[in-house]
Amino acid sequence: MSAARPQADNRPVTGDPSVARPVLDAADLxxxxxxxxxxxxxxxxxxxxxxxxxIPTRGVSLARRLxxxxxxxxxxxxxxxxxxxxxxxxxxxxxDDLRLRGVRPLEPTEIPSGGVDGKVVVLVDDVLFSGRTIRxxxxxxxxxxxxxxxQLAVLVDRGHRELPIRPDYVGKxxxxxLTETVHVLLExxxxxxxxxxxxxDLARAAAEETTR
Amino acid sequence: MxxxxxxxxxxxxxxxxxxxxxxxxxxxLDTAEELARLADRPIKKLPTLRGRTVVNLFFEDSTRxxxxxxxxxxxxxxxxxxxxxxxxxxxxxxxxxxxxxxxEAMGADAVVCRHGASGAxxxxxxxxxxxxxxxxxxxxxxxxxxxxxxxxxxxxxxRIEELRVVIVGDVLHSRVARSNVLLLSTLGAEVTLxxxxxxxxxxxxxxxxxxxxxxxxxxxxxxxxxxxxxxxxRMYGGFFPTTREYSRRYGLDARRMATLPDDAIVMxxxxxxxxxxxxxxxxxxxxxxxxxxxxxxxxxxxAVLYLLLGGAFIETVEAAA
Numbered sequence: 001m002s003a004a005r006p007q008a009d010n011r012p013v014t015g016d017p018s019v020a021r022p023v024l025d026a027a028d029l030x031x032x033x034x035x036x037x038x039x040x041x042x043x044x045x046x047x048x049x050x051x052x053x054x055i056p057t058r059g060v061s062l063a064r065r066l067x068x069x070x071x072x073x074x075x076x077x078x079x080x081x082x083x084x085x086x087x088x089x090x091x092x093x094x095x096d097d098l099r100l101r102g103v104r105p106l107e108p109t110e111i112p113s114g115g116v117d118g119k120v121v122v123l124v125d126d127v128l129f130s131g132r133t134i135r136x137x138x139x140x141x142x143x144x145x146x147x148x149x150x151q152l153a154v155l156v157d158r159g160h161r162e163l164p165i166r167p168d169y170v171g172k173x174x175x176x177x178l179t180e181t182v183h184v185l186l187e188x189x190x191x192x193x194x195x196x197x198x199x200x201d202l203a204r205a206a207a208e209e210t211t212r
Numbered sequence: 213m214x215x216x217x218x219x220x221x222x223x224x225x226x227x228x229x230x231x232x233x234x235x236x237x238x239x240x241l242d243t244a245e246e247l248a249r250l251a252d253r254p255i256k257k258l259p260t261l262r263g264r265t266v267v268n269l270f271f272e273d274s275t276r277x278x279x280x281x282x283x284x285x286x287x288x289x290x291x292x293x294x295x296x297x298x299x300x301x302x303x304x305x306x307x308x309x310x311x312x313x314x315x316e317a318m319g320a321d322a323v324v325c326r327h328g329a330s331g332a333x334x335x336x337x338x339x340x341x342x343x344x345x346x347x348x349x350x351x352x353x354x355x356x357x358x359x360x361x362x363x364x365x366x367x368x369x370x371r372i373e374e375l376r377v378v379i380v381g382d383v384l385h386s387r388v389a390r391s392n393v394l395l396l397s398t399l400g401a402e403v404t405l406x407x408x409x410x411x412x413x414x415x416x417x418x419x420x421x422x423x424x425x426x427x428x429x430x431x432x433x434x435x436x437x438x439x440x441x442x443x444x445x446r447m448y449g450g451f452f453p454t455t456r457e458y459s460r461r462y463g464l465d466a467r468r469m470a471t472l473p474d475d476a477i478v479m480x481x482x483x484x485x486x487x488x489x490x491x492x493x494x495x496x497x498x499x500x501x502x503x504x505x506x507x508x509x510x511x512x513x514x515a516v517l518y519l520l521l522g523g524a525f526i527e528t529v530e531a532a533a
Contacts, residue, residue, distance in 0.1 A: 090246070093258040093288075093518075103222075103523030105239060106246040143255040 020183055020196035023174055029155070029193045032171035033062070036153050037069035039169050044120050047074045049148065051116055053089045055125040055137055056107035060088040061186045062155060063124040085112030089123070089144075091136035109140075116145040122169075126184040128154040131165035156195055158182050222519045225337045225344045229355040229391040234398055241363050243515035248508070250287065261290035264521050267320040269311070269336075270347070271297040271327045276482055276506055277347050277357075281324045284513035290521070293320070308332060309339055316340040321521055325349070343520040351385045351413075351446065357481055358391035360512040362399060364501050365436055367508070368477050373400040378430050380406045380462055381440030381489050384413050385447070388481045389440060393421045404430055408462065410451040427462055431471045438479040439464050439489045455488055465491040469499065477501050 024032065041047050047070050054063030067086045090107040098104070123137050134152060141150060153169035158176040174197065176182060181198035185191075222239070223231050232240070250256050266285040270278050278294070285292045295315070297303065302311060308327075315323060322343040325333040330350030337344040348354040366372055377396055383389045383405050396403050397420035404422045405412065416423055424430050431437065442458065452458045464478065472478075478490075478499045486492045495502060 093260040093522075098260065098522055099524055101524055103519050106243050108246060109249065139259070143257070144253060 020181075020198035022194055023156075023182075023197050024172055024195035026187075026193035029171070029195065032155065033065055034069055036169045036171060037066050037073060040066070040122055040151075040153065041070060041073050043151070043168070047084050049118070049120045050084050051112060051114070051119045051121050051147075052084055052086045053111075053116075053121055053123055053137075053141075054086070055123065055133060056088055056090050058126040058184055058186055058189060059124045061188050062126060062153075063088070063122075066122075066124060066153065085114055087112045089137055089140055091133055091140050094136035094139045096132060096136065111144055116141065116147045118146070118148050120149045120151065121147040122151045122153050124153045126155050126186075127182050128152070128157045128165075128167050128170075129160055129182075131161045131163035134165050135163050155184055156182055222516075224520070225333075225346075226355050226516060226520065227333050227337060227344065227346045228353050229358045229395040229398075231355070232395065232398065234400075237359070237362070237395060237398055240359055240512065240515050240519060241366060243519060244359075244363050244508070244511040247514045247518070248511040250514075251507070251511075257287055257289060259289050260518060260522055261285070261288040264290045264321040265319055266290045266292050266322045266324060266517065266521075267315050267318075268292065268294045268347075269315065269323050269325045270295065271302070271325075271332070272348070274326055274348070276509065277326065277354075280506070280509040281345075281347060281356075281513050281517075283510050284517055287510070288514055288517055290321075290517065293318075308335065312336050312339045316342070322517065345516060345520070348387050350387065351390075352387050353391045353394075354387040354481075355391050355395070356509070356513055356516055357388050358395040359516065360505060360509045361388075361392055361438065361479060361481070362395055363508050363512050364479065364505050365401075365477070367504070368501060369435060369475065372396065375401040375436060376404070376434045377401050377436040377438065378404045378406055378427075378434040379438045379440065380427060380464070382411050382442045382451075383407045383416070383440065384411045384451075385443040386440045388438075390419075392438065393419050397421065404434070406430055406462065408452055408458070427464075427468065428471070431468055432473065434472065435476050436479060437464060437472065437476065438481070439484075440481070441483060441485055442488055459488050463487075463489050463491065464494050466493050466497075469494050469497065472499070479505060481505070 040050060044050055052063040052067050054060030063086050067084045071083045087110045088108055090109045092104050092106050121141060123134065125133060151168040154167045155171040157167055157170045157173045160178060174182065183196040183198055185194045187193050222236055268278055268281055282292050320342050322345060323336060323340060324345045324347045325336055326347040327349050330352035332349050333344050333346040346353055346355055362372055365375060369375060379389050379392060393403050404424055406424050406427050409425060412423065478494055480490055480502050482502065484490055484495055486495060
């Protein structure tokens, strides 16, 4: 395992391997969000029935920023009297790996007052990896109501799916090795916007191994 | 998820309020706060403890605690087995240990135990592999009651730290008082016990709280007043001359309630003796949190069950890694 060199885009990694390599900078990240916002509006012929639900913690922050951008594209009109409702959906209690590690603290779930029944719910998360978080989110959502449709927006799709789950909106596809780490940094949580690709984290890799 | 989850956990058993340090107690309260929102949802159920078995082992009568634990476990999808001493083999002379081993053989992941003898859950914890939750043992402790009381205080008053809490009445026979004193002092509240000298336990001077015999002197300086029931079923002697005199000196009536600061709340762990320790008009006033306490009990017990049973035991994870 120690021989595994971090690989990305089939390019050899140069420089100090202990330093995470930036993949998206603040401007790239902003552009990706703007594009996703446009795609959501385009796909749903407006934003009238759209509800954005972020998965804590960074998904919530991304959902908020997508909401701001959608408001900029689709101004409030008579048909669409309010801006896009934004909420958060904690999936902890629905995870399938709860019993494989220590207990996790819960994050807030805030469902907008209009609920999700008959709405187009766009789940927002920072990184799409195995797909298990999204599976848990779909289960959590079905206990909250019956949306007309559920879509998935992620900032980074790093591959390695373990379930038949596919995102509808992707900020950037980043091919990764299983042991690499993807760090999404966001202004309101981390002080700056960036996506970093970190080298193999062996401790984490070992932990992942036990959960498989 | 990009960040590895923060692993925080509780001790394996919840036997005493003193088992929890500040962070652990706050973790329970924060978790309970998230779980409380479940009550507003159409489906009040989470799949988290599916396939886990919770045994309610009650050797003493209880309505609210047993139902509260049962509802909590069911909302988390655990299987619940209710076992009361009446109508079980205990009435045929089976010992606590044999009962415990029977439950163990049935695969109980958690045993919620109420027993008339102080320390019974503690003994139980040595015999079985699952988690033991003390749901009240004799005159010793009732940690989940203390957690739900603190949860209620934090909900109503926004904080625990530096709250002035007065616990009034039969402290001698009260497991609620002991657990509350321990938990509240861990969380930084200032607790005062008020009782006639005959209803204070030996060694109360070593508890992390102050003691007073004069209710009227303490009330104007308190944020929370917790009234305790006079536990006649545990009294085998004269602890005060008459109920009327007790009520006169240590009961909370409207006149005494009026001396409280404006935002102070009145609590009671139930069951109440209206007219003895608490007047009916006080129990039904807006300051009273008695009904809230019952609702909060479910959320807090869900939090405890989730935190004890929801994850792997840390030592198992480390061994596997």
